[in-house]
Every structure is written in C-alpha cells, then in structure tokens.
Amino acid sequence: MTTVGSQRRVIAVAPMPPEKSAYALARYSRSPDSIEDSIRWVHAHSSERFWEQFYFDYGHASIADLGHVIVCFEHISELAAIRLEDEPLWDGQAKSSRYQNFASSTWYVPDSIRGTETEGIYQGILRSLANVYRTLHEPLTRFLSEREPRPESMTPAQYQRTIAARAFDVTRYLLPLAACTNVGQVVSIRTLEKQMTRLLSSPLPELRAIGEELKEACLRPPVNLWNELAGQAAGPAEPLAPTLARHAKASAYQAEVYRDLARHAREVLKGTGLDQPDSVRAPNRLRKQDDPVDLIEPHHPLDELVATLLYRVTQAPYRHILAVVREWTEKQKRDTIEVALRKRGPYDELVKEFRSGYAFVFDILMDIGGWRDLHRHRRCQQVQQNFTTVHGYDIPPALVQAGLERDYRDAMDAVKADIERLRETSQEAALYAIPFGFRVRCLFKMDFAEAEYIAKLRSGVKGHWSYRTVAWSMKRKLAERYPMLGDLVQATPPDVEDTLTR
Incomplete structure (x- = not known):
C-alpha cells in the first residue's frame, strides 16, 4: 500500500x-x-x-x-501613475519622488493645448516650479547637514544619500502632477483587464492613450531580455495576452457615472453650501489646532452609501455631507443611488463607492505627496475627491526651520493664482499643473487590523512628516473613541524624530 x-x-x-x-x-x-x-x-x-x-x-x-504579467509604464505623468495604481488587487511601485532627484524630469503636456498660447502659460508654471525645486534643495540640504552631523556609524556616502532623501522629502512638494515618472507592476490578467477598462473609460486623454497602448502591448510578445542575457535560446515568441486584449474595451457606465453623480450632487446639495468650492476653502497653512483626520462615528449603511457617492464628486467634508443626507427622506436617498446605477450594464461591477460597511471610516485632508504613500495601502477602501487647489497647501516644517518658508509660500501662492487663470482656458492643463504640496481629501474605510497596521507603520521615524502626522492622528482618534482598541496600536508620536534613519 x-x-x-x-x-x-x-x-x-x-x-x-x-x-x-x-x-x-x-x-x-x-x-x-x-x-x-x-x-x-x-x-x-x-x-x-x-x-x-x-x-x-x-x-x-x-x-x-x-495568469500574471509584468508590465512597465515609462515616461507617464504622476497623475497617470496614481490612476494606474487605483486597483485594490495591485502589486507594483512607481519611481520614488522621496529618494530620487526630479530636477531634470520632464513633464506631460496635454495634446489639447500644444502649440497654443495656453501651452506657454502651462509651461511657464511648470518651469517656475522646477526652478524653485532646484533652488531650495541646496540650502535645505546644508541646513539638514548642520542640524544632523554625520555619525561615525555612517559612511559619507550613506550619510549623503540619507540627507539628500530628507531634502527631496521636502522639495517634492513643488513637483506637479505633470511630472513624468515610471511604474512597474505585477498583476493578474484579471486585474489587467479591469485596469484596461478603467483607463479606456477615463475622461483624461493621457489615460485613454495608455489604455490603448496597454492593449497593444498585450497583443505583442513580451520583452525577453533576461533569457537573452542568460544566453538561453528563446522559444517561439507568443503574444502576452492576445485574447484579453481583443476583448478589452471602454465601459459606458464607468465613463459616465461620476459625471452624472456630479450633476446630481449640484442639484441636491444646492442651498446647503456644500456645492460651492468657496465653502470648503482652507487657509494655506494648517493651524496647530486643525486636525487632518476625522474619524466618523458609526452610522446607517444606507446613509453611508449615499454620503459616499456624493462625497466622491464634491470637495466637501464627509461629516457635512452625512449631516445633510441624514435629514433626507428614503426616496431622496434612493434617487441618489439610482443615479449611480442607471447606466450600469450586465457585466459592469459596482463602482468602488458601493464598498461600504467598514467599521472605521476616516476622512483625511492632507498634501498630495504624503497621500501618495497612503494610497499604496490595499487592505482598505479609498474614495478620493478630485485634485484641486481650493483646500490650500501644506508647508513642510523643515522649510520653516531652515528659514526658507517665504520662498516656498511665494512660489505656491503664485502657482495657485496661475492655475486658477489657466483653468479658464483648460481644465485639463490646470489639473496637471497642481503641485504635490496642495491638499487632497480622501475617505479611507477599513477594519481594525488595517487601522492598526497603517497607524503603526506610517507613524515610524523612517516616514515622511506628513503621513506620520496623519497616522498618529488616526491612533489618537481610535483611542478617544475606543480606548482599549487604541491601546493596542503601537504608534510613534511625530515629535519623536530620527532624521538619519531610512
């Protein structure tokens, strides 16, 4: 046997x-x-x-x-990189703006403005940002070196790399969403199909073009450089995923649902003040008593779904929208959901705003650069509002300490005014010109395990000051509402620093 x-x-x-x-x-x-x-x-x-x-x-x-594929995207905008990563089941990394010098980086120029007077204005905004990015780096590096001398345990090369990275942590606030970057991903072909559908359905021409190029890449044999370098004989060259590519197409539902919701939100929120961007404007610098994190109290799933759908297409805080929705009749709530379902086809998944029911809902307002790192967390649901300048910008503390705040503020104030003028002739160009220092509002829904993980990981001394502040605030909000759960979260206060730890 x-x-x-x-x-x-x-x-x-x-x-x-x-x-x-x-x-x-x-x-x-x-x-x-x-x-x-x-x-x-x-x-x-x-x-x-x-x-x-x-x-x-x-x-x-x-x-x-x-079936899994390795796909790399080169010379795409930071905005496109963000949208590529908008998959819950996604593994990949983009070129790091924290550890690399983007001073020589090029930027994306929308085809719609090429050769026009608007392109000149757009290029002028990006050149001014690049100039300040380069100008601030040297004095900032010098300040950090004087404040944190090299310990004997670090080699000069290690020390210089660490100080440079800390300086880039600050100067990246001047990088626009138009800055070009690279992204490498390893995904299943199921995720790849969803990604292609999203890209092909996007209102942004760059994303639609990337979607088409991704289809073409699936119809061709993949690059087989490793076997070539290893001296291995290449077998018959087969296309990467030809059947998938032939079937990939745009979704009318995904292409139109947010536009329909935005129109609906303007109508149903009229008179509440939440439909006016001016009502949610913030000062350019967060005051000490301001908190970037709001932990929403538990509420009815129907109210959560409706408030989330409206949140996605406005610039208002979730708590304010929820207060309005709670006063609505069931029919009013059902009408909002109907708008989000009206054009859904038999093969369309529900948009991610329907992923409701998580116990911990955080409404976070923070700079785009720091948010880029939190955006990498997959074990939570993220509902991001559109990028804008209406929430003002953050000022890295190191700039203040180095005496460089005035230069930074002057640059950001000028760019903000230029972007508002640019928006009159090209909404698309105005979007790409927004620097990382401006704030974005995003809803994070999660269970306790993910809340504990984010608070612990992102509050560590190796992290960026912005998301460290957010992570610590998440820990505090949990402890205030659920003391026993809060005690389980081993987070590090942002005033505990170690500049030379990477």
Missing part, C-alpha cells in the same frame, strides 16, 4: 505566457492529471478557444487570477 507522504510533490513551474498558465492551472484544478500533463494538454490545444468559452462567454472570472 502506498502512503500519501510518498506521493507528495512540491513543484515550481517556470513562467509561461499568462493566458497559457491560467489555462493550465484551470485544467489542473478540474482533472486528475499532474501539472506536467496539464501543461502538455494546453500546449497541444487552443487556449484562445478556452478563454472565449469559459472566461468571456461563461464568465468564469477567477480563471484570470491564475
């Missing part, structure tokens, strides 16, 4: 084209064959017919989780 232990095998399988590997693993789960026999079967049969039948016709979506 053969025992189970003697039959056990653990097998690592070499990379395969993602549609083929997904087919092989799907068949493997549905037959008694070994993985080798399943791969042989797939090699002898058409994976295209399999995908057409089971994935696209029968809707067996989980099959696409079994």
Whole structure:
C-alpha cells in the first residue's frame, strides 16, 4: 500500500505566457492529471478557444487570477501613475519622488493645448516650479547637514544619500502632477483587464492613450531580455495576452457615472453650501489646532452609501455631507443611488463607492505627496475627491526651520493664482499643473487590523512628516473613541524624530 507522504510533490513551474498558465492551472484544478500533463494538454490545444468559452462567454472570472504579467509604464505623468495604481488587487511601485532627484524630469503636456498660447502659460508654471525645486534643495540640504552631523556609524556616502532623501522629502512638494515618472507592476490578467477598462473609460486623454497602448502591448510578445542575457535560446515568441486584449474595451457606465453623480450632487446639495468650492476653502497653512483626520462615528449603511457617492464628486467634508443626507427622506436617498446605477450594464461591477460597511471610516485632508504613500495601502477602501487647489497647501516644517518658508509660500501662492487663470482656458492643463504640496481629501474605510497596521507603520521615524502626522492622528482618534482598541496600536508620536534613519 502506498502512503500519501510518498506521493507528495512540491513543484515550481517556470513562467509561461499568462493566458497559457491560467489555462493550465484551470485544467489542473478540474482533472486528475499532474501539472506536467496539464501543461502538455494546453500546449497541444487552443487556449484562445478556452478563454472565449469559459472566461468571456461563461464568465468564469477567477480563471484570470491564475495568469500574471509584468508590465512597465515609462515616461507617464504622476497623475497617470496614481490612476494606474487605483486597483485594490495591485502589486507594483512607481519611481520614488522621496529618494530620487526630479530636477531634470520632464513633464506631460496635454495634446489639447500644444502649440497654443495656453501651452506657454502651462509651461511657464511648470518651469517656475522646477526652478524653485532646484533652488531650495541646496540650502535645505546644508541646513539638514548642520542640524544632523554625520555619525561615525555612517559612511559619507550613506550619510549623503540619507540627507539628500530628507531634502527631496521636502522639495517634492513643488513637483506637479505633470511630472513624468515610471511604474512597474505585477498583476493578474484579471486585474489587467479591469485596469484596461478603467483607463479606456477615463475622461483624461493621457489615460485613454495608455489604455490603448496597454492593449497593444498585450497583443505583442513580451520583452525577453533576461533569457537573452542568460544566453538561453528563446522559444517561439507568443503574444502576452492576445485574447484579453481583443476583448478589452471602454465601459459606458464607468465613463459616465461620476459625471452624472456630479450633476446630481449640484442639484441636491444646492442651498446647503456644500456645492460651492468657496465653502470648503482652507487657509494655506494648517493651524496647530486643525486636525487632518476625522474619524466618523458609526452610522446607517444606507446613509453611508449615499454620503459616499456624493462625497466622491464634491470637495466637501464627509461629516457635512452625512449631516445633510441624514435629514433626507428614503426616496431622496434612493434617487441618489439610482443615479449611480442607471447606466450600469450586465457585466459592469459596482463602482468602488458601493464598498461600504467598514467599521472605521476616516476622512483625511492632507498634501498630495504624503497621500501618495497612503494610497499604496490595499487592505482598505479609498474614495478620493478630485485634485484641486481650493483646500490650500501644506508647508513642510523643515522649510520653516531652515528659514526658507517665504520662498516656498511665494512660489505656491503664485502657482495657485496661475492655475486658477489657466483653468479658464483648460481644465485639463490646470489639473496637471497642481503641485504635490496642495491638499487632497480622501475617505479611507477599513477594519481594525488595517487601522492598526497603517497607524503603526506610517507613524515610524523612517516616514515622511506628513503621513506620520496623519497616522498618529488616526491612533489618537481610535483611542478617544475606543480606548482599549487604541491601546493596542503601537504608534510613534511625530515629535519623536530620527532624521538619519531610512
């Protein structure tokens, strides 16, 4: 009699084209064959017919989780990078503005303004930001070096890299969303399909163009440089994910739902003050008593859903919207939900604002640069309002301590005025010109495990001062409302610093 232990095998399988590997693993789960026999079967049969039948016709979506791809996006805007990362199941990283010098970076120019007078205004805004970015870096680096001399435990090279990174932490507040960057991602082809649909449905031309180029990349064989460098003979060149690419298309629902909600929000919030951007303007500098984090008290799921839908398309605080929604009749609430569902097709997923019911809801107002790091957290639901200048900008403490605050404020005030004028001729260009120092409002919904993780990780001394402040505030808000849970969160106060720790 053969025992189970003697039959056990653990097998690592070499990379395969993602549609083929997904087919092989799907068949493997549905037959008694070994993985080798399943791969042989797939090699002898058409994976295209399999995908057409089971994935696209029968809707067996989980099959696409079994094939993964590495895709890199080069020379795209920071705004595009943010939107690429808007997937809950996403693994990747963008070029870091904290550790790299963006002084020589180029920036994205919308096709709609090329060759026009508006392009000259736009380029002027970006050049002025780049000039101040370069100008402030040297005196800031000198100040940090004088304040934190090199310890004997650090080599000069390590010390210079660390000080430079701390300086970039500050000067990146002058980087616009138009700054060009690179993104590398490893995703399942199921996530890839969703990403392509989102990009192709975007109102921004750059994102639609990236979506089309992503489709084209899936129709071509992938770059196989590693095997070439290793001296391995290349096999037959197969397209990356051709069946998926042929079926990827824009979603009318995704393309129109937020525009419809924005129009609806203006109507139903008229007279409340929440439909006017001026009503949510903030001073350019946060006062000490101001808190960037608001932990919302538990409330009815219906009210949460309606308030979240409206929050997404306004610039108002969640708490203020919720107060209005709570006074509505059930019909008024149902009308808002109906707007969000009206154009949904049979294969369209609900937009992410429907992901409600989390116990901890934080409304966070913080600078775009610091928010970029919090945006990387996947075990929570994020509902971000549109980028704007109406909430003012943050001023890094190091600039104040180094005596450089006036230069920074003058630059940001001038850029803010220029962006408002630019908006009169091009909303698109005005969006890309917004620097990282301006604030964005975002709703973070999560369970306790994620709240504990973010508060602990992001409050650490290695972190950026902005998200450290937010993480510590999350811990404090939890402790105020739920003392026992708050005591479980081991967060670090932002006044505990170690500039030379990375």
